Structure formats: C-alpha cells, structure tokens
Amino acid sequence: MPSKNMLPKGQRRRTVKPQYRATRGVESPPPPVIPILDIDDDAEDSTHAFTAAPEAAGLRLDQYLAQAIPDISRARVQLLIEHGQVRVNGQPPKAKLKLQGGEQIEIEGAPHPPPLHAFPEDIPLTILYEDKHLAIIDKPAGMTVHAGSGNAAPGEVDERNAGTLVNALLHHFNKLSQVGGELRPGIVHRLDKQTSGIIIVAKDDSTHRKLGEMFSSRELEKTYIALVHGRLTKDSITIKLPIGRDLVRRTRMTTRRSADSEGVRPAVSHVKVLERIHSPHYGDFTLVEVRIETGRTHQIRVHLQALGHPVVGDTLYGAPHQIGQPPSTLSLDRNFLHAARLAFTHPQTRKALAIESPLPVQLNQFLANVRTDKRPI
Structure with a gap:
C-alpha cells in the first residue's frame, strides 16, 4: 500500500487504504508485447x-x-x-x-558488453564465522554483493566491477565455489546494496549446492531488524502477499499483481514489533523484527510498504528523503534494514549454528536521535 508520504501535501491525513483495497489483485492493462530482435552479438565490427x-x-x-x-x-x-x-x-x-x-x-558494434570477470581487491571484511567449507560475512550497507554486466574491455577494470563483496572475498579466501559462475564465486544468496548484515559464502561446490537446497526448502532461519515509518498497531503479523516485478517501474517489485500472473511468486514474512517510538518532531516509528520464510527480491521492503509502513531510508518504496521540517531534518543514506541473525544446521558437519550481527553504528545513532527527538545542530 502506498505510504501517506507519497500523497500531495495537505492530504497526508487522508487514509489510502480504500484505494489500495480497491486495486488489490487488479491487473494493470498489459503493455504491448515488443517483438524480440535477432542480433548476432559476435560481430563486433558490424x-x-x-x-x-x-x-x-x-x-x-x-x-x-x-x-x-x-x-x-x-x-x-x-x-x-x-x-x-x-x-x-x-x-x-x-x-x-x-x-x-x-x-x-x-x-x-555488439549491443551487449563483454562479460565482466571478478578480480581480487583488498577490501576489509568482517568475518563472523569461518571453516574450511563456508564463511559468514557481515556485509556493510553500500556494498554490492557482485557486479552485473559492464562494458569494460578484456583486462580493463570497470568501476562497476570494483568494490563488491566478491572482490573482497577473492582477496581474503584462497578458494571459493564456482557454482555461481566466474562473476559470483561463493555467492549462495544476496542482500540488497543498501541492506547490511549476515551473508553466507560457500568455499566449495558441494557446500554451495547443499546450502542452495537448504534455502529452497526453507531450512535456514533468517531474521532482520527494520525501522519503519508509522505505528504498527498489532504486536505481530504474518504477511502472505505474492511478489512480482512492477510492470511500470521495472526497478521495483510489487504485491499488487494477481498471484497467478507470470513471474509472481509467493512470499511470507513474519513481523514482530520490538518498540514503538513517538517523536514530536520526527513522527511515529516502529522498530520491528522480521523473519522471512521465502527470499524474494526486496521482499521485506515490499511487504512493509504494502502495509503502509515503508522502511526508513527506502525512498524507492515510498519513504521520504528527509524526516522532519527544515531546518531540523534527519536523513538516512541507506535502508534501515539489517540482517541480524542466521540460524541453520551446517550442511557438512551437521553442527547447529546461530550467528548474530549487531546493528551498525549509523543505525544505532539514527535510532537514538528519533528516540530522544534529538535535532541536528
């Protein structure tokens, strides 16, 4: 459901629930199907x-x-x-x-860029756990897990291929699994760029495949901490809304497409309220713990936005760029979303593991500011 912060000024006290309910499950008119062009990508000079x-x-x-x-x-x-x-x-x-x-x-020339190749880069890593089969990393916000497609010539460094978690992993570990290909060695799952916290890395192919099966069968317990706008009235809620690509804004996902549409997949998130915060200057916030059963793209962000409570800092899904009124405003250049705990049985040793990551300093400071209604000087 859209955030009230997306409404025009003067209308933000008006509820948007009726409009949201009226359009739930209603498909937008499908865009025209564009015929695919058959282009020979091998002909570089043609x-x-x-x-x-x-x-x-x-x-x-x-x-x-x-x-x-x-x-x-x-x-x-x-x-x-x-x-x-x-x-x-x-x-x-x-x-x-x-x-x-x-x-x-x-x-x-060739429309598609030549594929990028990951390379080692000396980037500091916080390693929460490591053995000969896997490692568990505390990823900072702002770091992309792996590079996408690029346009660097062979042997050249493309800035979009630098500074990723994969670059750091290749520098710190002698061996990583190759199941994900040359661009994603060791990567079993991902976190969004502006989300921090726990991520598992596989060192060998056998561990990678077993972890992949565990993710698919939901054998890992993944818990996140998020700060959202507004006051959640229920102490706990389970969100079972399918998620698919937004057909209009392709960088977003949405819960507003019908469950039987192409590319729409079931998603389940369990939300538990940890703290409700009222700041006279900055407004209401709710600190929540979210445990996810599925791992859809942007799942937590989309589910919380669907409730009308976008994650603080998540401007893609309706959170305001600034909080409060000038000249005393707060802002967050990342999502207030942190992968805080991961519990699972080690796929090789069968040992029970429960790994935790504390909230980053930036999020703790932001939380302290809204709790105390502290205004920037």
Whole structure:
C-alpha cells in the first residue's frame, strides 16, 4: 500500500487504504508485447540495421531497444546512444526520442558488453564465522554483493566491477565455489546494496549446492531488524502477499499483481514489533523484527510498504528523503534494514549454528536521535 508520504501535501491525513483495497489483485492493462530482435552479438565490427516494430509507437528509443534486445539493460542502451553507436533514420538520436514505429535504426558494434570477470581487491571484511567449507560475512550497507554486466574491455577494470563483496572475498579466501559462475564465486544468496548484515559464502561446490537446497526448502532461519515509518498497531503479523516485478517501474517489485500472473511468486514474512517510538518532531516509528520464510527480491521492503509502513531510508518504496521540517531534518543514506541473525544446521558437519550481527553504528545513532527527538545542530 502506498505510504501517506507519497500523497500531495495537505492530504497526508487522508487514509489510502480504500484505494489500495480497491486495486488489490487488479491487473494493470498489459503493455504491448515488443517483438524480440535477432542480433548476432559476435560481430563486433558490424552494423546491425532493422526497422522499429509498430508496437514501438509511443515508446522512448532507449525503452524500446531495452525491450527488443534480449538481456540488455536500459542503462547499456543509453551508453550506446551516448557513444554515438545508435542512429535513427540516419541521425544520432537522444535516448528520450519518442518513436512512431517504422523508423530505420542502426547499431554499430555488439549491443551487449563483454562479460565482466571478478578480480581480487583488498577490501576489509568482517568475518563472523569461518571453516574450511563456508564463511559468514557481515556485509556493510553500500556494498554490492557482485557486479552485473559492464562494458569494460578484456583486462580493463570497470568501476562497476570494483568494490563488491566478491572482490573482497577473492582477496581474503584462497578458494571459493564456482557454482555461481566466474562473476559470483561463493555467492549462495544476496542482500540488497543498501541492506547490511549476515551473508553466507560457500568455499566449495558441494557446500554451495547443499546450502542452495537448504534455502529452497526453507531450512535456514533468517531474521532482520527494520525501522519503519508509522505505528504498527498489532504486536505481530504474518504477511502472505505474492511478489512480482512492477510492470511500470521495472526497478521495483510489487504485491499488487494477481498471484497467478507470470513471474509472481509467493512470499511470507513474519513481523514482530520490538518498540514503538513517538517523536514530536520526527513522527511515529516502529522498530520491528522480521523473519522471512521465502527470499524474494526486496521482499521485506515490499511487504512493509504494502502495509503502509515503508522502511526508513527506502525512498524507492515510498519513504521520504528527509524526516522532519527544515531546518531540523534527519536523513538516512541507506535502508534501515539489517540482517541480524542466521540460524541453520551446517550442511557438512551437521553442527547447529546461530550467528548474530549487531546493528551498525549509523543505525544505532539514527535510532537514538528519533528516540530522544534529538535535532541536528
């Protein structure tokens, strides 16, 4: 459910629950299906020419190409356009060019970037547990777990391929599992970039596969701490809302698509209230513990937003950029979401493990500020 902070000023006392309930399970009109282009990505020096499909009418150029070329991101399309590798009707276009359908489009070189390769980087790591089979890391907020696609030439360092958890792991450990491929050695599961806390790393393929099976069968107990906007009235609640990709804003997930839609998967989160905080200047907050049974993309953030209580700092899902009124405002450049505890049976030794990670200093300080209504100087 949308946060009240997303409503226009003057209307934030109005409840948004009726509108949310009225649209739950109602599918938005499906976007037009864009025909896939068959482009030979091996021909580095060739020019790929094609005609924009009629279904492209009304779409931006970058939007159309990102949908028409398999496995290419919109950011990559924009980079090709910026580098002058795209022409429309013989002219260099802007990414925001609105198409009518039928335009002659040319792309010079291979649209897809060459694959990135992870490399060791001397980045400090907090290791909570380690043996010959696995390691458990306390990941800081702001660190990406692994790189995505990039456009670096072989042997070159792409900044998007640097500073990741994988880079640090390759420096600290002699051996990591290869089940996830060259770009994700050792990575069994992920945490969002702006989420901190516990993550497991596999050192060998056997451990990796067994951990993967344990995640799939929900044999690990994962507990998070989050601070959300507003006051949760119930002491505990179980959220069983399926999650799928938002068809309009593709960087977001949503609970508003019907459960039988393509790509929508069941998700279960158990929320327990730890503390309710009222700050006269900053408003109401609730500190919660969240235990998840499933591990969907953005699951906790999406489920809490669906309740109308977005995670503090999570502007993607409706949290305000600033809290309070100028000149005394607070802000958080990360999500107030921390993977605090992980309990499981070791897949090789069968030993019971329960690993905990304390709240980072930044989150403790933010929490202290809202508890005491302390205002920045």
